[in-house]
Amino acid sequence: MLKDKxxxxxxxxxxxxxxxxxxCTYPCDKKGLCCECIQYHWQREELPAxxxxxxxxxTYDRTIENFIKVYQERGRWW
Numbered sequence: 001m002l003k004d005k006x007x008x009x010x011x012x013x014x015x016x017x018x019x020x021x022x023x024c025t026y027p028c029d030k031k032g033l034c035c036e037c038i039q040y041h042w043q044r045e046e047l048p049a050x051x052x053x054x055x056x057x058x059t060y061d062r063t064i065e066n067f068i069k070v071y072q073e074r075g076r077w078w
Contacts, residue, residue, distance in 0.1 A: 023057055024049035 019032035026049070030037040037048045039075050046062035 022050060023052075023054055025058055051054060 008009065013035070015032035018034055022031055024031060024037075027029055030040060034050075034077075036050075041048045041062060044062075045064060047064060047067050048062065049057045050063070052070065056066070058067075
């Protein structure tokens with residue numbers, strides 16, 4: 001992939017820092033690679049784990065519908 005103006009290369013991505021912040025419990029090769037994770041889930045009409053509180057993330061229900069339901073039930077961003 002060619003680098004456009006203002007676009008960071010993967011070597012500039014803070015993968016290790018991202019892994020520390022990532023609450024995803026599913027074992028995959030995208031952990032810490034937020035741009036790849038978001039693209040992967042968005043293609044499936046889902047959201048990544050970091051959009052969900054830990055207890056909901058563990059269900060692996062990453063649907064947009066579930067995100068809206070949880071957000072409405074809890075009335076705030078966790």
